[in-house]
């Protein structure tokens with residue numbers, strides 16, 4: 001992690017907001033902080049509570065004016081989308097705490113936890129690794145059906161994720177169960193297009209095949225089961241949409257296969 005990036009972001013924030021970097025992607029650097037960005041100090045330090053700061057640093061390879069405009073556009077876009085998604089009944093996304101589009105900052109609630117025995121952070125990818133010894137357990141099945149329901153709800157409401165990988169599905173413990181949350185809407189959009197939804201499903205299917213190949217048929221089947229339930233619960237219209245969508249999903253799959261055969 002570049003010390004320069006940390007110095008820049010620290011300069012933008014009010015003093016004494018400790019930041020711990022947890023991820024550096026192509027687009028953003030993600031930090032956790034125990035301090036809420038703007039609540040009064042009396043409620044700032046709330047025991048074990050953490051907050052997420054997603055910061056899009058300046059890209060030196062872009063013209064400064066274009067860079068500023070893009071950063072503002074993307075930070076605002078992701079924040080607006082999260083705020084809208086949060087209003088959908090039953091859909092789990094992180095709560096948006098604050099947005100500073102001019103400095104490329106989004107504050108979010110922190111979700112998830114460290115899995116036992118060094119299995120890493122509680123995203124779907126690590127959860128499936130952790131359960132690889134008992135891959136077809138009720139817990140795995142129920143969790144994947146719930147994942148499918150989250151995607152179904154998002155698509156039924158005409159939102160698409162744009163980067164639906166197993167790392168972008170965070171599991172939050174709820175007693176004995178795990179509750180899936182969708183994160184990282186940096187490439188998300190409002191879309192009526194079956195194509196965008198088919199691509200979301202395909203990206204997740206490929207992610208599961210590439211990291212959990214031995215069990216991926218069942219895993220993907222359970223995800224689709226949960227996905228279908230949402231559409232089925234919306235009567236004839238829902239079923240028609242589900243059919244159109246799965247038809248396109250199959251086409252996207254075929255295109256993917258052809259591409260990988262041609263190389």
Ligand SMILES: Nc1ncnc2c1ncn2[C@@H]1O[C@H](COP(=O)(O)OP(=O)(O)OP(=O)(O)O)[C@@H](O)[C@H]1O
Nearest residue numbers: 023025026027028030052094108109110111184186
């Ligand atoms: N609300 C959250 N709660 C807990 N962890 C989070 C949260 N948001 C992001 N993270 C962690 O930070 C990582 C990166 O976040 P995110 O995917 O939003 O950024 P990104 O720059 O788009 O990443 P990438 O380029 O790798 O896709 C996530 O994979 C996750 O581990």
